[in-house]
Amino acid sequence: MEQELKVQQKREVENSRESTIPARSFIPPTDVFENEQSLIVVMEVPGIQRDQVDVRVENNVLTVEGRLDQSKYNGLQPVYTEYNIGNYARSFQLSSQIDQNGIKAELTDGVMTLTLPKAETAKARRIKINQ
Amino acid sequence: MLYNDPFSALSALQRALESRISSGWMSTGTSGAGGYPPINIFQQGDDYVAIIELPGIDRSKLNIEAKGNTVRLHGSKTPDLPKEASVHRRERSFGAFDRIISLPVPINVEQIRAEYRDGILALSLPPAESAKPRTIKIS
Numbered sequence: 001m002e003q004e005l006k007v008q009q010k011r012e013v014e015n016s017r018e019s020t021i022p023a024r025s026f027i028p029p030t031d032v033f034e035n036e037q038s039l040i041v042v043m044e045v046p047g048i049q050r051d052q053v054d055v056r057v058e059n060n061v062l063t064v065e066g067r068l069d070q071s072k073y074n075g076l077q078p079v080y081t082e083y084n085i086g087n088y089a090r091s092f093q094l095s096s097q098i099d100q101n102g103i104k105a106e107l108t109d110g111v112m113t114l115t116l117p118k119a120e121t122a123k124a125r126r127i128k129i130n131q
Numbered sequence: 132m133l134y135n136d137p138f139s140a141l142s143a144l145q146r147a148l149e150s151r152i153s154s155g156w157m158s159t160g161t162s163g164a165g166g167y168p169p170i171n172i173f174q175q176g177d178d179y180v181a182i183i184e185l186p187g188i189d190r191s192k193l194n195i196e197a198k199g200n201t202v203r204l205h206g207s208k209t210p211d212l213p214k215e216a217s218v219h220r221r222e223r224s225f226g227a228f229d230r231i232i233s234l235p236v237p238i239n240v241e242q243i244r245a246e247y248r249d250g251i252l253a254l255s256l257p258p259a260e261s262a263k264p265r266t267i268k269i270s
Contacts, residue, residue: 046250110186110250
């Protein structure tokens with residue numbers, strides 16, 4: 001028997017840095033997995049298109065930002081609403097060294113899958129002893 | 132409503148959505164507010180447009196049925212977990228859902244259009260001919 005799905009209330013981004021645009025941003029529900037080769041981050045960002053996503057790793061912090069194209073809502077008058085919409089933003093402190101050039105991102109049906117390959121240094125952990 | 136300024140547009144849209152949160156408009160539905168998936172309903176001319184967030188749904192597991200003034204959405208969201216991986220964090224939820232959208236007017240069932248893109252299901256729900264306003268001439 002399958003469990004019944006419940007609505008997850010959207011959590012708003014609480015950031016110390018304030019955005020210049022006075023719009024609200026939300027935190028995408030995220031699953032994170034790890035296998036031998038990589039970290040796998042799966043995020044739900046419904047409504048975000050491929051070219052509106054920014055993924056980067058700086059100082060071991062993974063930051064994902066998705067900008068919503070609100071032009072689709074032009075001419076639509078809300079009569080009944082249960083959720084709000086907005087940009088998505090989220091950052092993670094990474095526990096392993098990541099090979100930046102090898103990051104792969106896929107976006108299908110509002111679900112983004114990031115594959116972050118571990119850097120060779122993180123995999124091997126080989127320590128050289130200087131003479 | 133017009134959203135001309137790209138910088139205030141999103142903010143204005145968010146306020147407009149906020150102001151209609153759980154308005155009594157759909158209160159007669161059998162599964163009211165709080166059910167999955169979350170639904171927003173808009174008016175566009177004579178038509179209603181339901182915009183539903185359903186990320187990561189297999190199209191073959193999503194069923195849409197319409198009758199009278201109701202549209203039923205049911206299906207399931209199944210996890211696609213990577214093999215041989217350890218879990219750091221699980222926040223996404225999976226399972227079965229069944230919801231009925233109940234409009235205050237009968238729908239032209241033949242003319243409903245459904246589009247699923249970027250994890251968003253958009254249903255265009257035109258009212259039945261009988262529900263459209265008629266201009267009354269004064270004799």
